[in-house]
Amino acid sequence: GNSVTQMEGPVTLSEEAFLTINCTYTATGYPSLFWYVQYPGEGLQLLLKATKADDKGSNKGFEATYRKETTSFHLEKGSVQVSDSAVYFCALSGANTGFQKLVFGTGTRLLVSP
Amino acid sequence: DAGVIQSPRHEVTEMGQEVTLRCKPISGHDYLFWYRQTMMRGLELLIYFNNNVPIDDSGMPEDRFSAKMPNASFSTLKIQPSEPRDSAVYFCASSFGAGAQPQHFGDGTRLSIL
Numbered sequence: 421g422n423s424v425t426q427m428e429g430p431v432t433l434s435e436e437a438f439l440t441i442n443c444t445y446t447a448t449g450y451p452s453l454f455w456y457v458q459y460p461g462e463g464l465q466l467l468l469k470a471t472k473a474d475d476k477g478s479n480k481g482f483e484a485t486y487r488k489e490t491t492s493f494h495l496e497k498g499s500v501q502v503s504d505s506a507v508y509f510c511a512l513s514g515a516n517t518g519f520q521k522l523v524f525g526t527g528t529r530l531l532v533s534p
Numbered sequence: 535d536a537g538v539i540q541s542p543r544h545e546v547t548e549m550g551q552e553v554t555l556r557c558k559p560i561s562g563h564d565y566l567f568w569y570r571q572t573m574m575r576g577l578e579l580l581i582y583f584n585n586n587v588p589i590d591d592s593g594m595p596e597d598r599f600s601a602k603m604p605n606a607s608f609s610t611l612k613i614q615p616s617e618p619r620d621s622a623v624y625f626c627a628s629s630f631g632a633g634a635q636p637q638h639f640g641d642g643t644r645l646s647i648l
Contacts, residue, residue: 463625463639464639465639466637520565527577
């Protein structure tokens with residue numbers, strides 16, 4: 421079945437540091453890939469998505485590239501801010517479930533200090 | 535525009551009691567999802583609806599759980615009887631259209647069963 425593996429957290433960085441959160445997936449066919457972010461006490465919000473190989477999703481300075489050859493969708497940001505502190509979830513949806521069902525990774529907590 | 539609205543935000547009740555969680559999706563959205571989030575199991579999809587019809591309830595843990603969507607603007611998730619292991623944050627999300635569309639999450643209901 422479809423699955424997503426994320427790096428364990430927490431990831432602790434100083435403000436303006438470079439961020440990478442690794443995500444790899446297992447799926448049949450060509451899934452769509454997503455990053456969601458969850459701030460304390462809130463629901464998840466879509467951060468970015470990519471629907472085909474080599475697509476790059478980007479939003480708010482975050483980027484991720486859909487790499488079919490390595491089955492990866494790593495999240496990056498060049499310079500993090502304290503306000504980026506949150507939990508980040510990688511997710512996929514596959515054609516075998518009509519793209520409606522999202523399969524989430526376990527989440528990676530990011531802590532950014534001033 | 536109003537997002538997905540869930541109520542109550544917090545619920546504390548004793549084991550054996552009936553619990554009803556409520557969700558109002560974004561107007562015009564035709565898909566509605568119920569998720570459960572725990573530290574141990576992460577984010578799990580319980581059930582989802584399309585145009586008020588349940589499509590996949592394979593994530594519903596057992597017969598104590600039931601979900602309904604009587605109209606396009608309201609859904610309930612009911613647990614009867616409740617057990618301590620049902621303690622979790624329950625999220626409702628909605629989306630519009632087929633394909634890999636973003637899901638919009640409510641802020642969740644934090645449920646504690648004593």
